[in-house]
Amino acid sequence: MSVDETTCSKTNRIPAAKRTPSPAFLILAFVIILPSCHPGFNPNHPGAGVSIELARYRQSDLRNLQYDLSFEVPEKLSEPVKGFLSLRFMRNRLSDPLVLDFREDSSRILSVRLNGKSARFAFRDEHLIIFPGNFSASANRLDVEFFAGDLSLNRNDDYLYTLLVPDRARTVFPCIDQPGLKAVFRLKLSIPSQWKAVANSPLASQDTLHTGRTVLLFQETPPLPVYLFAFAAGRFDTISFHGAKHPIVLYHRENDAQKVRNNAPEIFRLADSSLHFMEQYTGIAYPFPKYDLVVIPSFQYGGMEHPGCIFLNAGRIFLPENPSPDDLLARAGLIAHETAHIWFGDYVTMPWFDEVWMKEVFAGFMADKITGQLFPQVDFRLRFLLSHYPPSYDIDRTPGTNPVMQKL
Numbered sequence: 001m002s003v004d005e006t007t008c009s010k011t012n013r014i015p016a017a018k019r020t021p022s023p024a025f026l027i028l029a030f031v032i033i034l035p036s037c038h039p040g041f042n043p044n045h046p047g048a049g050v051s052i053e054l055a056r057y058r059q060s061d062l063r064n065l066q067y068d069l070s071f072e073v074p075e076k077l078s079e080p081v082k083g084f085l086s087l088r089f090m091r092n093r094l095s096d097p098l099v100l101d102f103r104e105d106s107s108r109i110l111s112v113r114l115n116g117k118s119a120r121f122a123f124r125d126e127h128l129i130i131f132p133g134n135f136s137a138s139a140n141r142l143d144v145e146f147f148a149g150d151l152s153l154n155r156n157d158d159y160l161y162t163l164l165v166p167d168r169a170r171t172v173f174p175c176i177d178q179p180g181l182k183a184v185f186r187l188k189l190s191i192p193s194q195w196k197a198v199a200n201s202p203l204a205s206q207d208t209l210h211t212g213r214t215v216l217l218f219q220e221t222p223p224l225p226v227y228l229f230a231f232a233a234g235r236f237d238t239i240s241f242h243g244a245k246h247p248i249v250l251y252h253r254e255n256d257a258q259k260v261r262n263n264a265p266e267i268f269r270l271a272d273s274s275l276h277f278m279e280q281y282t283g284i285a286y287p288f289p290k291y292d293l294v295v296i297p298s299f300q301y302g303g304m305e306h307p308g309c310i311f312l313n314a315g316r317i318f319l320p321e322n323p324s325p326d327d328l329l330a331r332a333g334l335i336a337h338e339t340a341h342i343w344f345g346d347y348v349t350m351p352w353f354d355e356v357w358m359k360e361v362f363a364g365f366m367a368d369k370i371t372g373q374l375f376p377q378v379d380f381r382l383r384f385l386l387s388h389y390p391p392s393y394d395i396d397r398t399p400g401t402n403p404v405m406q407k408l
């Protein structure tokens with residue numbers, strides 16, 4: 001590791017021989033300096049976390065982001081997950097440092113190479129800072145070998161899954177962790193041979209090795225915000241549904257086969273109907289190459305709208321015998337909500353976290369519409385009124401009321 005305190009102003013420092021510059025030189029210097037500096041932000045000291053200043057700085061700097069990510073998942077929980085990142089990108093600020101986010105210990109970074117050469121870098125304030133000197137005006141490739149952080153890998157003895165929302169991708173691998181900079185992802189997983197894996201895209205290839213390992217390559221994703229990049233791997237069972245338009249594979253770990261048989265047809269009906277409704281309502285065909293459901297025990301939320309592999313909480317999806325009408329409606333609402341997010345949040349994504357509310361209210365609104373159509377015996381207009389209006393009025397008349405959009 002080498003620390004090189006290069007800053008915007010130092011990079012463009014006027015040489016000693018020119019200490020009394022002419023007006024023409026000053027104008028020229030201003031024109032040269034202007035594109036490489038970003039007022040109020042110093043990429044050498046980005047501070048902890050991802051600030052709006054850092055996000056804006058990178059938004060104006062980077063384009064054509066492509067992640068090739070590889071993870072070696074060991075069988076033993078006690079061993080770390082080894083990762084390899086190849087980040088391809090183009091940038092405007094060739095003389096400025098590049099700031100990646102990695103909220104982990106610096107010892108987890110094993111090697112860093114830029115465009116085929118060992119890179120000068122520092123690890124500071126939860127960031128991997130790559131110093132200038134070898135950036136290209138055309139394509140760049142940054143290779144980072146690392147041990148993945150465990151915080152958002154949700155590792156168990158025989159399965160794991162990512163949950164990177166809203167800004168936790170940086171707890172797993174070095175990345176540009178802001179929703180406005182979408183990227184394409186290509187994922188390679190090495191897992192124990194008894195395991196299965198599912199990710200945002202369909203499988204491109206699968207090799208079972210003599211070493212008891214299976215290597216899976218997934219197809220390149222459409223552009224995604226990094227918080228929607230996802231995979232799950234482990235001992236999962238699968239059930240397939242061949243709908244008229246969208247095949248669906250359901251991954252689960254439920255041991256009660258009768259429970260699965262009782263619930264699966266309704267789960268598929270809800271998912272298929274939600275997809276059909278959203279396509280009809282928006283006039284936009286399902287915008288991702290596949291749609292799978294991954295049912296996870298004790299999942300942190302009701303669900304998470306990863307394109308291609310929606311994660312769902314097992315307790316909300318596999319209902320016991322004779323479920324209550326409220327449980328049935330809640331399950332329908334959950335699947336409809338996550339499916340609506342494919343259009344509101346996944347396909348169209350907010351540039352920054354202060355607009356998360358927009359995707360949530362659209363997904364909730366569409367879920368009510370979808371569920372109303374699926375359960376015609378229920379008066380959904382009355383239900384909508386009773387479930388949304390009183391809580392809104394209750395808050396609106398208290399000092400706790402606040403603007404929907406707030407500065408973050």
Ligand SMILES: [Zn+2]
Pocket residue numbers: 337341359360363
């Ligand atoms: Zn939501």
